[in-house]
Amino acid sequence: MNEDELFEALKATLLKEDREALQRLQDILDQPEKLSQKMSPVLEERLATFKQAFPKEYKGIIEKIISEKLANSKEELLEAIYPIMGKLIKKYTALQFQLLQERIDQKLKFGIWHRIKTGFRSFFFGVKEDEMILNELMSSTIDNIFIIQKHSGLLIASTNNNPAHQDDLLAGMMTAIKSFAEDAFDKNGAELEVITYDNYQLLLESYYSYYFVVAVNGNISSHQSAVIHEKMNNFSAKYLSRDKVKSGQFSQALSINLKSYFFTNPIA
Amino acid sequence: MISKKVILTGSFGVGKTSLFEQFLYSKFSQKYLTTIGVKVDKKVLNINGKELSMIIWDIAGEVKQDKVPNSYFLGTSAIIYVFDVTRKSTYEELEEDIAHIKKMLPNGITAIVGNKIDLVDDGFIEELKQNIPLPWDLLTSAKTGDNVEQLFHDIGIKLLAQNS
Ligand SMILES: Nc1nc2c(ncn2[C@@H]2O[C@H](COP(=O)(O)OP(=O)(O)OP(=O)(O)O)[C@@H](O)[C@H]2O)c(=O)[nH]1
Ligand SMILES: [Mg+2]
Numbered sequence: 220m221n222e223d224e225l226f227e228a229l230k231a232t233l234l235k236e237d238r239e240a241l242q243r244l245q246d247i248l249d250q251p252e253k254l255s256q257k258m259s260p261v262l263e264e265r266l267a268t269f270k271q272a273f274p275k276e277y278k279g280i281i282e283k284i285i286s287e288k289l290a291n292s293k294e295e296l297l298e299a300i301y302p303i304m305g306k307l308i309k310k311y312t313a314l315q316f317q318l319l320q321e322r323i324d325q326k327l328k329f330g331i332w333h334r335i336k337t338g339f340r341s342f343f344f345g346v347k348e349d350e351m352i353l354n355e356l357m358s359s360t361i362d363n364i365f366i367i368q369k370h371s372g373l374l375i376a377s378t379n380n381n382p383a384h385q386d387d388l389l390a391g392m393m394t395a396i397k398s399f400a401e402d403a404f405d406k407n408g409a410e411l412e413v414i415t416y417d418n419y420q421l422l423l424e425s426y427y428s429y430y431f432v433v434a435v436n437g438n439i440s441s442h443q444s445a446v447i448h449e450k451m452n453n454f455s456a457k458y459l460s461r462d463k464v465k466s467g468q469f470s471q472a473l474s475i476n477l478k479s480y481f482f483t484n485p486i487a
Numbered sequence: 488m489i490s491k492k493v494i495l496t497g498s499f500g501v502g503k504t505s506l507f508e509q510f511l512y513s514k515f516s517q518k519y520l521t522t523i524g525v526k527v528d529k530k531v532l533n534i535n536g537k538e539l540s541m542i543i544w545d546i547a548g549e550v551k552q553d554k555v556p557n558s559y560f561l562g563t564s565a566i567i568y569v570f571d572v573t574r575k576s577t578y579e580e581l582e583e584d585i586a587h588i589k590k591m592l593p594n595g596i597t598a599i600v601g602n603k604i605d606l607v608d609d610g611f612i613e614e615l616k617q618n619i620p621l622p623w624d625l626l627t628s629a630k631t632g633d634n635v636e637q638l639f640h641d642i643g644i645k646l647l648a649q650n651s
Contacts, residue, residue, distance in 0.1 A: 370563075371542075388529040388542070392527045395524070467490065467491075
């Protein structure tokens with residue numbers, strides 16, 4: 220999205236100019252006011268473009284997925300569009316705007332500074348920026364990831380190999396809490412998205428016949444949460460199908476995939 | 488290992504939680520603590536050398552089954568419907584309740600269970616047989632443990648049969 224373009228621009232500058240240019244850039248980065256001056260117009264312009272372009276792009280995505288999936292069964296189709304209907308329309312849009320807003324609001328603070336530093340690092344080390352943020356998060360705070368069959372609450376996959384952890388029981392309990400909460404506060408099929416206790420957060424991402432739970436120890440930013448959600452979507456598209464989930468039985472193979480997809484460190 | 492969701496349902500105070508506790512922990516308490524929402528626990532059964540993991544949902548009692556949130560029924564493989572042999576009001580709605588459950592879960596295994604048989608004698612049971620709207624599958628006592636293992640074991644056999 221926009222920071223990609225931003226980093227492209229920065230990279231271009233870096234490649235064209237010599238070390239002095241880098242130094243100049245560094246100076247700007249070290250001075251919040253200067254940085255602000257440079258960044259604000261760019262960010263605001265991006266926000267405006269994004270607002271304008273979004274409905275157009277969104278329509279394209281939906282149409283593409285529907286045409287790809289129409290050949291398949293109705294349930295396959297539901298599985299495919301479920302996260303998009305629910306998330307893209309309501310939450311995803313809101314989240315994207317919130318992210319932009321956050322960045323603008325905090326343009327002088329840690330937020331932007333950190334992002335630009337990570338941008339540099341990813342440029343020099345050739346690691347995708349999202350990947351890096353995810354890794355930082357992984358190494359410190361994600362405890363476990365579950366994939367659970369939606370209604371039965373049966374565990375399909377988990378990143379935890381230790382049977383003593385009783386992940387299948389936890390999966391049942393979380394599903395019961397989810398059902399209870401959704402029933403108690405029923406609002407047009409809205410789904411529970413986060414359970415918080417103490418310093419723990421359970422992030423829930425629902426699909427048509429299954430849902431993910433990411434157990435996070437500590438606070439995460441909305442950007443980090445967006446990265447996780449995107450990872451879940453990508454993992455679903457790559458590894459999960461209705462058939463895989465239908466039996467409601469635990470899959471070792473899927474668990475291994477889940478673990479390597481979320482926890483493998485691409486830098487190492 | 489095969490995992491299945493099993494629910495305990497029925498009117499309030501019939502002994503669902505007591506059956507659950509007796510089966511899982513071989514415990515019984517006279518105290519009545521009504522269940523709020525739902526409680527989940529798990530037990531691994533060994534049936535003829537095959538392991539089956541039962542994820543058991545103990546649901547808050549409702550006077551009529553159509554009051555139970557639909558989401559509790561979804562994805563369930565077996566339903567244990569419990570009534571209290573000493574309280575007529577807990578089996579008066581039996582036919583409607585079972586019809587509702589069958590509608591919710593056409594392929595689910597159902598067991599109709601009369602609990603608290605330790606409180607009644609054989610004559611009473613004979614009379615109950617004449618008056619109950621639908622026949623029961625098993626009579627149990629969560630207090631003495633009578634037929635409790637049997638109940639879950641029978642369901643386990645049916646679940647495994649269904650799976651193969
Ligand atoms: N004598 C006797 N008492 C029982 C038996 N089973 C349960 N009770 C008593 O009946 C009361 C209610 O039992 P629970 O197991 O809490 O009933 P429940 O169906 O879970 O009730 P809700 O959660 O309110 O729906 C308690 O006081 C139990 O001690 C039984 O087999 N024999
Ligand atoms: Mg109870």
